[in-house]
Amino acid sequence: MRISELSRESGVPVATIKFYLRERLLPDGVLTSATQAQYDETHVARLRLVRALIGPGGLSIAAARSVIEAIENPPSSVHDLLGVAAMAVGRPAAHHDHSRVHDLMRSWGWQVDDKDCETHAALEDALRALDAAGFELPEGAMEVYVEHMRAIAAFEIAAVPNESAAAAVRYVVLGTLLIEPLILNLRRMAQQEESARRFGSVARIGDNAPE
């Protein structure tokens, strides 16, 4: 199909498609003349992926390109795939002393792999933000978060498709990016549900304060 049809098919404007071609987010079509190229279904699928990464996924063009490159030339181990995903979606962290996070991980019996330090630094940032706000986690809260995130991760990793590396990268990156808002909103909704159940909508603050 020509670029105009690709645009119609994908719902992405021609100017945007040209931008993606220049940015190497979309492979060139097959030239049929000096000024015309043919595109196919792989381009439609790629456009869908690019839109998801830089739209709801919120990635920069550079980060989206590194994901696309990982899909075209995937790392050979499943574990390295996750590294690519974490690198692509991670924001640069402000702190690079992760000893507190590494100590926590050891206390949970987790392996400390220096390759994954981008995520460790991000957790360190999150912990420092809590400190800076003077917000103390309730007793046992960290263990609750770890336990449930672990159960979620076990389910997710078991579901990584392994028929092809490209499918696995796609699943891991989109699963990381697009499922985050799903999880966060479910938490907020569950809090509302739980508070309605526990306090009802008429319970006053202090009703069940300690005597």
Add this chain to the structure above:
Amino acid sequence: MRISELSRESGVPVATIKFYLRERLLPDGVLTSATQAQYDETHVARLRLVRALIGPGGLSIAAARSVIEAIENPPSSVHDLLGVAAMAVGRPAAHHDHSRVHDLMRSWGWQVDDKDCETHAALEDALRALDAAGFELPEGAMEVYVEHMRAIAAFEIAAVPNESAAAAVRYVVLGTLLIEPLILNLRRMAQQEESARRFGSVARIGDNAPE
């Protein structure tokens, strides 16, 4: 203390403190002359809260002000507190048809309260982003997310301090904003841990593909 001491004490520059005063994020000090005011420990504590809300919390000035107002003039029920928190931290959602989310909630046995629709719309947006990317949740995934977010919410709601409404608002808003990055990074780290455990760092893609 004078504004210069407040600045030293809190680590917030004088110009920023004046900006917060103008934006009504910080209450005025007690005037001691036409050009001087006295501040106290409540101002130090408030500055810490404001910095957490608009720094790591990522709130706009307007959203931070609505949280501050809720702390100064708190709603009388615990459930309404959560509403204030959700409103303050929620981003405007793109879609306002929540019938799919309401159907899901009913299938989980959750109460559908129209007051909480901001969160429902955000979940609807998250589901549409998955659709748009052609990302199908693995079988049973939604139930796994719901189950674990519910367990987390039950723990969190049980820990809401109820000695004062201001303490409760502060806990709920900061707990929503500052714990989100904590949870998301724990999920990513748990995925890395789980994949290392399951596949080792040398497992190749396709190693355990179905025959």
